[in-house]
Amino acid sequence: MSKSSVAIDELITVCSASGLRRTAALEACLRVLATAEQPMTLQQIASDPAFGVSCDPATIYRLITRLEERRIVRRIGFHSRAAHYCLREGSHQDYLICRDCGSVEVLDIACPVEHLEKQIAEESGFSDLEHELEFFGRCLACQK
Amino acid sequence: MSKSSVAIDELITVCSASGLRRTAALEACLRVLATAEQPMTLQQIASDPAFGVSCDPATIYRLITRLEERRIVRRIGFHSRAAHYCLREGSHQDYLICRDCGSVEVLDIACPVEHLEKQIAEESGFSDLEHELEFFGRCLACQK
DNA sequence: ATACATGCAAACATTTTGCTTTGGC
DNA sequence: GCCAAAGCAAAATGTTTGCATGTAT
Numbered sequence: 254m255s256k257s258s259v260a261i262d263e264l265i266t267v268c269s270a271s272g273l274r275r276t277a278a279l280e281a282c283l284r285v286l287a288t289a290e291q292p293m294t295l296q297q298i299a300s301d302p303a304f305g306v307s308c309d310p311a312t313i314y315r316l317i318t319r320l321e322e323r324r325i326v327r328r329i330g331f332h333s334r335a336a337h338y339c340l341r342e343g344s345h346q347d348y349l350i351c352r353d354c355g356s357v358e359v360l361d362i363a364c365p366v367e368h369l370e371k372q373i374a375e376e377s378g379f380s381d382l383e384h385e386l387e388f389f390g391r392c393l394a395c396q397k
Numbered sequence: 398m399s400k401s402s403v404a405i406d407e408l409i410t411v412c413s414a415s416g417l418r419r420t421a422a423l424e425a426c427l428r429v430l431a432t433a434e435q436p437m438t439l440q441q442i443a444s445d446p447a448f449g450v451s452c453d454p455a456t457i458y459r460l461i462t463r464l465e466e467r468r469i470v471r472r473i474g475f476h477s478r479a480a481h482y483c484l485r486e487g488s489h490q491d492y493l494i495c496r497d498c499g500s501v502e503v504l505d506i507a508c509p510v511e512h513l514e515k516q517i518a519e520e521s522g523f524s525d526l527e528h529e530l531e532f533f534g535r536c537l538a539c540q541k
Numbered sequence: 542a543t544a545c546a547t548g549c550a551a552a553c554a555t556t557t558t559g560c561t562t563t564g565g566c
Numbered sequence: 567g568c569c570a571a572a573g574c575a576a577a578a579t580g581t582t583t584g585c586a587t588g589t590a591t
Contacts, residue, residue, distance in 0.1 A: 274565050274570060309573050330474035335555060349521055365509050370532065377493055379534035386530050388514065390523035418545065418590050453548050479580060
């Protein structure tokens with residue numbers, strides 16, 4: 254009955270294959286990210302009920318960094334002070350963010366940038382290209 | 398012979414009209430931003446040769462914040478720890494950033510998101526919508 | 542004269558690193 | 567047993583605020 258669309262075990266297998274050890278903190282991070290509805294900060298990850306264990310912020314930081322290097326996790330900027338992270342599962346997502354209250358909504362749209370990306374890759378010579386598309390505005394609630 | 402496509406005087410007029418005072422720090426910020434080739438951090442702004450005067454980081458912070466509130470300046474996330482800022486002159490720009498060396502390139506493309514933006518505004522009810530589109534990859538130099 | 546802007550100093554939040562200990566393989 | 571990972575502590579970075587002083591209007 255988990256909300257997660259990805260099996261944690263599968264993720265752990267991928268992590269193991271890439272040289273990471275199966276630790277409680279790793280499982281906890283993956284568990285949280287796999288059920289997350291939206292990108293989360295390190296703090297949010299640590300304090301999520303699904304995290305279960307308690308561990309040092311530095312540990313989570315290094316863990317997420319390793320996951321990011323292995324491209325299992327993706328980093329998102331938004332405009333908040335802290336970086337947000339999400340699983341790089343399947344297709345990439347675009348976001349709609351309220352400038353005032355900071356709420357984040359995942360956009361259910363066909364991303365219009367895919368072909369442009371290829372073109373840019375060719376013209377620039379950049380490799381491993383990917384993009385980040387975010388819409389900022391004021392949500393209905395904050396307009397009042 | 399300035400690289401700037403915007404007259405500083407014009408900018409100052411806009412600022413005055415919106416209630417800001419004509420101070421040395423304001424002029425310095427606008428001068429730097431008007432000639433900037435790409436979005437800059439507060440530090441970069443302060444240490445730019447065009448800045449001319451010396452002033453406290455807190456001053457620049459508050460100044461840029463006011464300019465941002467008045468939508469004269471636009472904030473860009475990139476993925477660096479520090480926020481980047483640029484003038485909101487004319488049309489919006491998209492960027493190509495190297496994940497490794499952090500170099501920023503302004504993309505000279507027709508942004509493909511304009512009409513999508515309208516659609517999202519209608520569907521979500523968000524107002525003052527705008528977007529940020531960035532491409533991340535590894536530049537030629539960093540691929541070696 | 543008044544209110545806004547600045548400088549200085551300090552608090553904050555988050556990220557990042559060093560070093561020792563623990564524990565997965 | 568070995569090496570990666572965790573814990574703990576501290577530094578580094580960048581943002582943010584409070585308060586007294588200066589200055590544009």
